[in-house]
Amino acid sequence: MSSPSVPSLDEALVTALVADAVRAPSMHNAQPWRFRFLRRSGVVQLRADPQRAMPRSDPDHRGLHLGCGAALFNLRTAAAHAGFEPETELLPDPADPWLAAEVRLVRPVRADGDDAAALYPAIRRRHTSRLPFTDEEIPEALLDGLSGCAVREGARLVFPDPWHVRSVLDLVHDAEGREAADPAKREETARWVRTDAAEGGERAEGIPAYALGPRQWDVTSPVRDFAGRRPTLGRASAVFEKAPCLGLLGTAGDARADWLRAGQAMERVLLQATLDGLVASLTSQALEWPELRWAVRDPQSAMGHVHMVLRLGYGPQGPETPRRPVSEMLDVI
CATH class of the missing domain: 3.40.109.10 (NADH Oxidase)
Structure with a gap:
C-alpha cells in the first residue's frame, strides 16, 4: 500500500488555514496574534502580538498566550483536516519571546496520528454564548x-x-x-x-x-x-x-x-x-x-x-463576533 502524499502547500492554502486559526477565542476578542509562512521550509510561525496586550488586566501576558494557544490548536486542527501532520514546537527561540510556536507542515497526516481533524467542523460553529442556559444537567x-x-x-x-x-x-x-x-x-x-x-x-x-x-x-x-x-x-x-x-x-x-x-x-x-x-x-x-x-x-x-x-x-448559541482580515495577520516570506 502506498503512503499518502503531502498536499500542495501554497499561499492560498496557508491563508485558508490561518482563516480557521483566527476563529479562536481571545481576551476581549483582541485577536493578539500574527502568522508568518516560511515557504522554503513549510513552516507556519505563530507570533504573539504585544500591540494587543492589556497591561492592566493581563500584565504578565498570560491571557494573551491562552488566546495564542487556542489559535494554535485551530491551526493544528485545520492542517490535519487538510491532510498534514502538524509538527508543533512551542517557544522555539529563547531569544525571541514573542515567537509562540512553529508548526511544520511537510508530512502527510498519519492514520494513527492525532484525531484533531474530527473537530474541524466545530471551528466555525463555536461562538461564545453570554445568553442564559437551561438548567438541564450535562451527562x-x-x-x-x-x-x-x-x-x-x-x-x-x-x-x-x-x-x-x-x-x-x-x-x-x-x-x-x-x-x-x-x-x-x-x-x-x-x-x-x-x-x-x-x-x-x-x-x-x-x-x-x-x-x-x-x-x-x-x-x-x-x-x-x-x-x-x-x-x-x-x-x-x-x-x-x-x-x-x-x-x-x-x-x-x-x-x-x-x-x-x-x-x-x-x-x-x-x-x-x-x-x-x-x-x-x-x-x-x-x-x-x-x-x-x-x-x-x-x-x-x-x-x-x-x-x-x-x-x-445547553442553550442558544452566541452570535459570531468579528475577525480581522487574514491579510492583516499573515506574512509570507
Whole structure:
C-alpha cells in the first residue's frame, strides 16, 4: 500500500488555514496574534502580538498566550483536516519571546496520528454564548470526555462541586467590585467593548454590542458584564441558570509554555463541547487579580494554577463576533 502524499502547500492554502486559526477565542476578542509562512521550509510561525496586550488586566501576558494557544490548536486542527501532520514546537527561540510556536507542515497526516481533524467542523460553529442556559444537567460521560480533551493537551479540566461553585461565584463578584473601583482597568476594558449598536460593522475586533448578552436579572452565573455601568440601547435583562456548570482549566505550572498548552486544551474542549451540542462562555475576571486567583483552584486537585473558568450548558448559541482580515495577520516570506 502506498503512503499518502503531502498536499500542495501554497499561499492560498496557508491563508485558508490561518482563516480557521483566527476563529479562536481571545481576551476581549483582541485577536493578539500574527502568522508568518516560511515557504522554503513549510513552516507556519505563530507570533504573539504585544500591540494587543492589556497591561492592566493581563500584565504578565498570560491571557494573551491562552488566546495564542487556542489559535494554535485551530491551526493544528485545520492542517490535519487538510491532510498534514502538524509538527508543533512551542517557544522555539529563547531569544525571541514573542515567537509562540512553529508548526511544520511537510508530512502527510498519519492514520494513527492525532484525531484533531474530527473537530474541524466545530471551528466555525463555536461562538461564545453570554445568553442564559437551561438548567438541564450535562451527562457525566460528556464531562468526562471534556476532561480527557484537556489531558490530551497537557492540562486539566475539573468540575467543582456545588460548594466550590458558589465559592467561585463569590470570587467573581469580588472581582467585579474591584474592577468597578479601578478606573484604569475599566478604561482598558472599554477600549475593546462597544455599547453602541451602530458601531457593530465598523471594527473587526473587540466585543460588539450585539454579543454582550442580556444583563442578569438575578446574578447567578459568572457571565461578565462587559458593558459595566455604560448604557446599551435595547439591551434587555434575563434570568440565567441557577446552578451553572463550571469547569476549571489549569496546569501544574505557570510559565509561558503552560499557558500555551492551556490555550490549546481550552480550544480542544470548546470544539468538542460544540460537537456534543453544548454551548459555553469563558471568564477570567477573578483570575485577573492575584489575590483572588489562588482561591479559585480546587485544593483537592493536582492542578496548581487555574487559567480559565468555563461555563458550559445547553442553550442558544452566541452570535459570531468579528475577525480581522487574514491579510492583516499573515506574512509570507
